[in-house]
Amino acid sequence: MTDLESFRAEVRGFLEESAPESIRGWVNQDGYWGGKNPELPHPDAKRWCDIMAERGWTCPTWPKEYGGGGLDKVQAKVLDQELGRLKLPPPLTGFGLSMIGPTLLQFGTEEQKQEHIPKIIRGEIRWCQGYSEPNAGSDLASLQAQAVIDGDEITLNGQKIWTSYGDKSDWMFVLTRTDNNVKKQQGITFLLIDMEQPGVEVRPIKLISGASPFCETFFDNAKASTGNIINGLNGGWTVAKALLGHERNMIGNVFGGGGPRGERRGPPRNPLAELGREYLGEQDGRIADQVLRDRISQVSVDHQAFLLTMQRNNDNLKAGHRPGPESSIFKIYGTELNQRREELMLSIRGPQSVGWEGPGFEEAETTQTKAWLRSRGNTIEGGTSEVQLNIIAKRVLELPE
Amino acid sequence: MALVLDEEQTMLAQTAGAFMRESSPISRFRALRDSSEERGYSLDVYKQMAELGWTAIPFSEADGGMGMGLAGLVIVTEAMGRGLAPEPLIPSIAMAGQALSLAGSADQKSTWLAPAIEGEKVLALAYAERGQRYDLRDIALGATDKDGGYELSGEKTLVLGGQCADAFVVAARTAGKGGDADGITLLLVPADAAGVSTERQQRADCQNSAILKLEGVKLGADAVIGKAGEGHGVLCDVVDRATVALCGEMLGGMNEAFDRTLDYLKERKQFDTVIGTFQALKHRAARMYIELELARSVVMAAARAIDDGADNAKVLVSIAKAKLSDAYALITNEAVQMHGGIGMTDEHDIGFFMKRARGCEMTFGDAAYHRDRFASLSGY
Ligand SMILES: Cc1cc2nc3c(=O)[nH]c(=O)nc-3n(C[C@H](O)[C@H](O)[C@H](O)COP(=O)(O)OP(=O)(O)OC[C@H]3O[C@@H](n4cnc5c(N)ncnc54)[C@H](O)[C@@H]3O)c2cc1C
DSSP, X not given: OOHHHHHHHHHHHHHHHHSOGGGTTOOOSXXXXXXXXXXXSSTTHHXXXXXXXXXXXXXXXXXXXXXXXXXXXHHHHHHHHHHHHTTOOOSOOSHIIIIIHHHHHHHOOHHHHXXXXXXXXXXXXXXXXXXXXXXXXXXXXGOOOEEEEETTEEEEEEEEEEEETGGGOSEEEEEEEOOSSSOGGGGEEEEEEXXXXXXXXXXXXXXXXXXXXXXXXXXXEEEEEXXXXXXXXXXXXXXXXXXXXXXHHHXXXXXXXXXXXXXHSSSOOOHHHHHHHHHHOEXXXXXXXXXXXXXXXXXXXXXXXXXXXXXHHHHHHHTTOOOOSOHHHXXXXXXXXXXXXXXXXXXXXXXXXXXXXXXXXOHHHHHHHHHHHHHGGGGTTTSOHHHHHHHIIIIISOOOO | OOSSOOHHHHHHHHHHHHHHHHHOOHHHHHHHHHSOOSSOSOHHHHHHHHHTTGGXXXXXXXXXXXXXXXXXXXXXXXXXXXXXXXXXXXXXXXXXXXXXXXXXXXXXXXXXXXXXXXXXXXXXXXXXXXXXXXXXXXXXXXXXXXTTEEEEEEEEEEEETGGGOSEEEEEEESSSOTTOSTTEEEEEEETTSTTEEEEEOOOTTOOOEXXXXXXXXXXXXXXXXXXXXXXXXXXXXXXXXXXXXXXXXXXXXXXXXXHHHHHHHTTOEETTEEGGGOHHHHHHHHHHHHHHHHHHHHXXXXXXXXXXXXXXXXXXXXXXXHHHHHHHHHHHHHHHHHHGGGGGSTTSSHHHHHHHHHHHHTSSOOHHHHHHHHHHHTTO
8 A cells, every 4th residue: 555545544544433424414605613602503513623623634734733734735635535525524614724824834933833823723713804994995005003012012003894704703813003104015013913802892794695794893902912913013014915815815716616515526516507407497408598508608617717727726836837827816717707606596596586585585595695795795805806907917917007 | 637738748838839939920921821822831831840740749659640649739739829820730630630540541541641640741621511600410511322432522611721632531421411410421532533623712810721622523432431421420529629729729829919919018108108007908908818827727628638538528628619719809809909000900910810819719619609519518
């Protein structure tokens, strides 16, 4: 047996023995986010996370010294395949895993990594992102939340907005203004702050989809310690940009990808076509409505092209070539694809898609209508499409300002 | 099926790019267009391509080829697409040559395929008929049984590279009627056989195709490629391969048109500044760039899928042709628009690419045709 084969056998054995039977085949768009007071979208969600975290397999490729899995890419793929074989969901998700974790591994001091990474891996702390302010959105660097340093202590005043899951998070990574007298990018400090304190107030905001996943966050003499400054005083912009790269990849992957793991596995299926058959009927084995059938193909073909481009990007990195197309491509295309998909599903459901709740509509229909509304935010959050196009024009095409 | 170039392919891409830049600037294409010479391409350049091994790339070593597959062939068609090179690599190698390689007898291979691989002979595939559009079952040209062989009469159109081919692979109907998959037979017809004539066509994209006229052409039973009446399957496989090769050409053309446009955006001044500072143009340029990246991925994937005999190869071919057709049209429309008035002149080269985009789109199925095929293959 090669090393890889014995690794596969070990993984398989472990999963078969330890993964809760109840969680196999569980498909959930949102996943398990952990935290001090975790929400349990499935009764065994936390148990499943703990089992995997024990081995560091919530973050399979992160270094062992901080509690990660220490796997190489090939091994991580094997783990992923074995999870898929048993139809096991990802044990943990969240901004710790996708955003602040990778950023800390890159920019954190040894002490900072020791302090925060293990808790991310074990899903003990739920993180949120404090970037945007009422007057600093696309022009993020103009942010004004003031941090004042006195000895080891930092005092924070100001406001953040659009803080996703701010009301459910334990800690926030936040961009603060620490110098007003230099170029705006040079006076920003990247700070980690505990949200459980009197100086931090969070107010949920209702979205057009009816849900309230994001918040306003107010700092009124909130406290943090200088030990939680990442990359030094006024060194925050570099960190902020690196993290945005991780965020874009994540958003592009989530929305352009194949949806939750359960759906990506097994024989390829096309949810749009299935919905088409259900709502539009069939004629000679084809979806009866020719126009919508073609729109289904347009979105599906583009989706395949997108997945192949992600694959090419990964293959290039694996072959040691320079990073291929900028992450901005995936952010723009993945989010727009998701919007097109959602809109097409409305068209396919036709009049049944006008429902909000109550009689006459099935839950799948109203849920999807709300998902469509939510999808409109995809091209805004994480840097708008227009901002991404600016980045491509400048960095990739080198068009003059 | 890694979507990266290996070492051999990287080298091929470098030599192909260098050779085409050197020997095939757009000025050469323009001169060929303006000349009255019947051939429409340079025999000399084609011979050099053969010397570089390009005509051998997709064939197995058993057939005397290099065994580099379509993944290799698209590298050179991409380089040719950048220079709009009219040499008949796709007609002779990716079309007729593929038919012989897939279904030809040992005799047919040694008489016709071997010299085609050497670049000594040029072959063409004659399947299209007026009114056929893209469905390969719509073959009406009849071959009747005669003296243990066949007699062929009728006309084929849009025979790529047909204006001076040495032999034709002709898709003819030996049974059934137009629209039937069964009853189509591929026949090898030497250009010098009695009753064969060609007439060169003048196309908007100035590439080479011809009408092939067959008047009582008599063929022996040994002219059949593969099995009589069972040519449709071979024809589909051949056209799928040719489609991928053409997608390579399209990829090259759209990259060239884009690069030229990007240069123009950085150089043309209006309102006291280069026009590339205008966000309305920047954003459109960025969107074109995204389409270019997607296009490259689907071409690489389709080529590798066919080479590997993957189950989803046909699906990937349709994805590729649907994407490339739309992307080449988009990018060249935008290229002309962003050049302003000069882009509308015959004197400027950018318009060549827009014409070629449409020529390619209407060859082997347009985007709508391939989306329909994608849907059917996907079971809806
Ligand atoms: C669902 C959702 C979740 C979010 N979650 C978070 C979060 O967790 N944490 C966080 O910090 N933020 C979050 N955001 C905020 C998000 O990052 C901002 O909304 C985004 O950066 C845009 O800023 P803005 O809303 O101020 O819009 P503006 O910047 O005011 O933009 C308005 C319009 O102008 C356009 N525009 C602006 N500048 C340019 C330019 N230079 N060129 C061309 N067009 C331009 C924009 O593209 C947009 O169309 C979230 C947003 C959404 C919708």
